[in-house]
Amino acid sequence: xxxxxxxxxxxxxxxxxxxxxxxxxxxxxxxxxxxxxxxxxxxxxxxxxxxxxxxxxxxxxxxxxxxxxxxxxxxxxxxxxxxxxxxxxxxxxxxxxxxxxxxxxxxxxxxxxxx
Amino acid sequence: xxxxxxxxxxxxxxxxxxxxxxxxxxxxxxxxxxxxxxxxxxxxxxxxxxxxxxxxxxxxxxxxxxxxxxxxxxxxxxxxxxxxxxxxxxxxxxxxxxxxxxxxxxxxxxxxx
Numbered sequence: 576x577x578x579x580x581x582x583x584x585x586x587x588x589x590x591x592x593x594x595x596x597x598x599x600x601x602x603x604x605x606x607x608x609x610x611x612x613x614x615x616x617x618x619x620x621x622x623x624x625x626x627x628x629x630x631x632x633x634x635x636x637x638x639x640x641x642x643x644x645x646x647x648x649x650x651x652x653x654x655x656x657x658x659x660x661x662x663x664x665x666x667x668x669x670x671x672x673x674x675x676x677x678x679x680x681x682x683x684x685x686x687x688x689x690x
Numbered sequence: 691x692x693x694x695x696x697x698x699x700x701x702x703x704x705x706x707x708x709x710x711x712x713x714x715x716x717x718x719x720x721x722x723x724x725x726x727x728x729x730x731x732x733x734x735x736x737x738x739x740x741x742x743x744x745x746x747x748x749x750x751x752x753x754x755x756x757x758x759x760x761x762x763x764x765x766x767x768x769x770x771x772x773x774x775x776x777x778x779x780x781x782x783x784x785x786x787x788x789x790x791x792x793x794x795x796x797x798x799x800x801x802x803x
Contacts, residue, residue, distance in 0.1 A: 666734070680736060
């Protein structure tokens, strides 16, 4: 069964450094998302992306964050100057078509640890 | 008031028991309701997806939605040790865009053999 793939599974970075999290969505999916889950808390929406543009973003997704689809398969989340509070699991998700009735499929996440 | 409330548990049941997991919500704009299962160190895996009020069954799983009470449930029949995981409810409002999911905190379930 097709799946969303995320790399790396665990990233350890010094505070202030830039980090790029990578995702390969399911191949025929057109809508992409990033969510994060701080330990012990809810999964929270960061950003959605379609047709090389951000569709929607949350308050969490401030100027230190950016997303990109550099080629036909990868979807990346960049955090420019990491902070301790950025430590979390970051999940990529994709859906096939537009609309609330299209289920979102998640990858297994990247655990980001900021030291 | 939080948008989606879910008792985090943990919930521990013997193998074969019927499990009931619940979420309440406050935003009447939510129209689509999902249950995800999350194993340790894994991403959320979609289990059930419902729109209208009523029941939807898939094997041992039944999802129930009561929009008038803003209450959703997931029932697991004949629970197995492999059902041990965190169960997340998620919901989404009616929107033509790629609208984000709003999650509950998740309920950790342990099924004891």
